[in-house]
Amino acid sequence: MNASDVTPTDLRDFARSLGWQILPDGIVERLYVLAHPAFPRRQVVIPIDADAPDYAEASLRAMEKLADIHKLSLADAVSRARTVREDSMQLRITSARANDDGLPLSFASELLRGAEQMLLSSACTVLRPQIHHLRLHRSEATQLLGYAQLGQTQRGSFVVRVSCPVDAMPMPASFPHVGENTSFVRETMLVARTGVREIVRAIEADALDSFVGALKNAPAPVVSSNLCEALSRLHDEDIRNNIDLSFRWAVRLPLPNNVPSDEVLRIPSVYFDRIDEVRRELRSVERDRDDVFVGTVEQLNGEFDVEGRRAGEVIVALLLREGETLKARLTLGSDDYASAVEAHVNDRAFVRIAGRLRPGRQPRTLIDVTSFMLIPAPGRGGL
Structure with a gap:
């Protein structure tokens, strides 16, 4: 089992995770010397330098000792040391x-x-x-x-x-x-x-x-x-x-x-x-959501009345605070519908809608709309 690819600090931290502690004078000649309160007569020695000539042999010996004391397989001990971070x-x-x-x-x-x-x-x-x-x-x-x-x-x-x-x-x-x-x-x-x-x-x-x-x-x-x-x-x-x-x-x-x-x-x-x-x-289970939403107008499904004014259903894409986009349908009167048409024609424009968003599959339904306002594109003035 190759333990030489486990870095000295990772091997040290793995030993510490098992309860081993560096002795007060436990860094001697570029070696970590660790002891465990439950095993007073045992010590684990780990080279500080991974490029030390005997690091492969010393790290394997330390790993074998830890595995033996803590009843681990050598493979499990090496795996845990490699992933200690x-x-x-x-x-x-x-x-x-x-x-x-x-x-x-x-x-x-x-x-x-x-x-x-x-x-x-x-x-x-x-x-x-x-x-x-x-x-x-x-x-x-x-x-x-x-x-x-x-x-x-x-x-x-x-x-x-x-x-x-x-x-x-x-x-x-x-x-x-x-x-x-x-x-x-x-x-x-x-x-x-x-x-x-x-x-x-x-x-x-x-x-x-x-x-x-x-x-x-x-x-x-x-x-x-x-x-x-x-x-x-x-x-x-x-x-x-x-x-x-x-x-x-x-x-x-x-x-x-x-x-x-x-x-x-x-x-x-x-x-x-x-x-x-x-x-x-x-x-x-989802609840109605009363809020002010910002979004874009995606579809215009309204109809013309006898006076040639258009009103009816609009599909919008709402930009939620959590970074999600959600489609919803709402019904607008002729004045608000005209604003929706303007927003739809200008794909840089957004709308601000105050209403109640109902739960369900998309497109959701927006009811009790109290405000529908065009947010002009940058450079055009307005809100």
């Missing part, structure tokens, strides 16, 4: 029908898409908690996905490991309430872990009705329909597989005290039907 989630697939010969290719493809959607939906929940995200590919979420990597699977089981350097992205500047000692990657992984944990707990307590009701009324729900949809992708009806979800956390960023470092969240096969019920409930 990364947060990762691992999805282990088990089933009475699964074997070492492989998984159906169609399910393997869905499995990867589900893992990707878990990251995207969790990142979007960090940015704007809600029970259904209309669009998952927000810029920050997509950027985080670009840093993520698919790790190697483990022998004897099917394991998908998705990892991301914990310091790849800081929290967006628009989130001043978040402490300094965190990152967007860490917050996303924590939301994914918490969301799955809460769903599993609700199923096991037979409390899905109250769980869904609480999510609908929560100001910052941690579970979205998108997360439930991602979890559904991790299950195959023919294999009837279970999922064991675990996380590994970069040691350079402390975990909250209430988050165990070695937790495994098990999702039995029979839970996935219930998870899909939660998905349908969360996606179907």
Whole structure:
């Protein structure tokens, strides 16, 4: 097993994650010397310089000692040392029908898409908690996905490991309430872990009705329909597989005290039907939204009256605050319709609409419109 590609600092940090501490005088002749309070007669020695002539031999010896003391396989110890700066989630697939010969290719493809959607939906929940995200590919979420990597699977089981350097992205500047000692990657992984944990707990307590009701009324729900949809992708009806979800956390960023470092969240096969019920409930519930919207006029479907004035239905594309675009239909009188025509002719013009946006499929319906105003294009004066 080659441990020489593990850097000295990563090997040191891996040892520290297991409880080893550098002795007060523990840097001697370019060597880290570490001790553990539970093993008073043992020491681990790690060269400080990766280009030292005996670094490969010394790092392997240190790794073997750590693996032996902590009852790890050497392969697992090396893997954990290599990813000590990364947060990762691992999805282990088990089933009475699964074997070492492989998984159906169609399910393997869905499995990867589900893992990707878990990251995207969790990142979007960090940015704007809600029970259904209309669009998952927000810029920050997509950027985080670009840093993520698919790790190697483990022998004897099917394991998908998705990892991301914990310091790849800081929290967006628009989130001043978040402490300094965190990152967007860490917050996303924590939301994914918490969301799955809460769903599993609700199923096991037979409390899905109250769980869904609480999510609908929560100001910052941690579970979205998108997360439930991602979890559904991790299950195959023919294999009837279970999922064991675990996380590994970069040691350079402390975990909250209430988050165990070695937790495994098990999702039995029979839970996935219930998870899909939660998905349908969360996606179907949307409330009317009274607001002032800005958008563009996309279609003019009105009709002329006997006086030659046009009025009726208009389709607009609303630019929502969260960076999404949503189509809606509304009915305008002749004066406002004339403004809509002008905005439609000039594709640089926007309109400002005050009204109530109804839930449902696009195009949504805008009712109780109290104001429809043209925002002139730059250089034309006006508002």
